[in-house]
Amino acid sequence: xxxxxxxxxxxxxxxxxxxxxxxxxxxxxxxxxxxxxxxxxxxxxxxxxxxxxxxxxxxxxxxxxxxxxxxxxxxxxxxxxxxxxxxxxxxxxxxxxxxxxxxxxxxxxxxxxxxxxxxxxxxxxxxxxxxxxxxxxxxxxxxxxxxxxxxxxxxxxxxxxxxxxxxxxxxxxxxxxxxxxxxxxxxxxxxxxxxxxxxxxxxxxxxxxxxxxxxxxxxxxxxxxxxxxxxxxxxxxxxxxxxxx
Numbered sequence: 419x420x421x422x423x424x425x426x427x428x429x430x431x432x433x434x435x436x437x438x439x440x441x442x443x444x445x446x447x448x449x450x451x452x453x454x455x456x457x458x459x460x461x462x463x464x465x466x467x468x469x470x471x472x473x474x475x476x477x478x479x480x481x482x483x484x485x486x487x488x489x490x491x492x493x494x495x496x497x498x499x500x501x502x503x504x505x506x507x508x509x510x511x512x513x514x515x516x517x518x519x520x521x522x523x524x525x526x527x528x529x530x531x532x533x534x535x536x537x538x539x540x541x542x543x544x545x546x547x548x549x550x551x552x553x554x555x556x557x558x559x560x561x562x563x564x565x566x567x568x569x570x571x572x573x574x575x576x577x578x579x580x581x582x583x584x585x586x587x588x589x590x591x592x593x594x595x596x597x598x599x600x601x602x603x604x605x606x607x608x609x610x611x612x613x614x615x616x617x618x619x620x621x622x623x624x625x626x627x628x629x630x631x632x633x634x635x636x637x638x639x640x641x642x643x644x645x646x647x648x649x650x651x652x653x654x655x656x657x658x659x660x661x662x663x
Contacts, residue, residue, distance in 0.1 A: 486579065489648045
C-alpha cells in the first residue's frame, strides 16, 4: 500500500468535479427494488428452500453504485483513452513511455474493510446487466469484509470508482491508481431544495462527482466530455436501456 500510493502520487494529477442530480435515479432504483422484492417473494413461495444458485446470488436490493459504474463504462466506449494505461519499457534505453489501450472495462471499486483499503475489480462491466453487476459487487463486498479476496479478484483493473460518500464527505480529490489514468470519487448524497422548470421548490437528491486524471495522458476537455456522458446517463437513467447488453 505504501509503495503503491507513493508511485501513484508521482502521477501528475488534475481534478474535475461536478454536482449531479440523482433524483430520477433514486426513483428508478426504488421501482426496481420493489420489482426485485416481488420476484424474491414469488420465488420463495414457489420454491421454499429449494431456490437455485442463480436466485441465491441475485441481489436482494440495488444500491446506486451499479448504475454509476455502468454509466462510467458507457463513457469509456466514447472515451477509451480513460481506460488506458501508461507503460514504461525498462528494457528501452531511454525508458520511453507508451500508451496501452484496453478494450475491456474492468472497474475497480475501492472498499473500506477491517483489514484496510482494498480495490477488488468487477470484470468486463460492459457485458453485465445492472442486476448481474450488483450481484458481483455484493460477492466482492462479502469477500472483502471477510478478508478472503483472491489475487484474481484484485487484478486487472482499468479504472477505479471510490464511493467514499457512503462513509462521509461531500468533496474529495481521489488519487489515480497505479497503471490507470483516471479515477472517480463519489461524495455523500444530499437532499436539497431546488427550483424546477416551473420555478416551484422541489426536493432534489444531489451528489458531487470528483474525477482525477493523469494529465500526461488526459487533457481537461476530454475529462469534461467524458464526465458529461456520465452525468447525462446518471441524471437520465432511462438512457441505459439503449445500451443494455
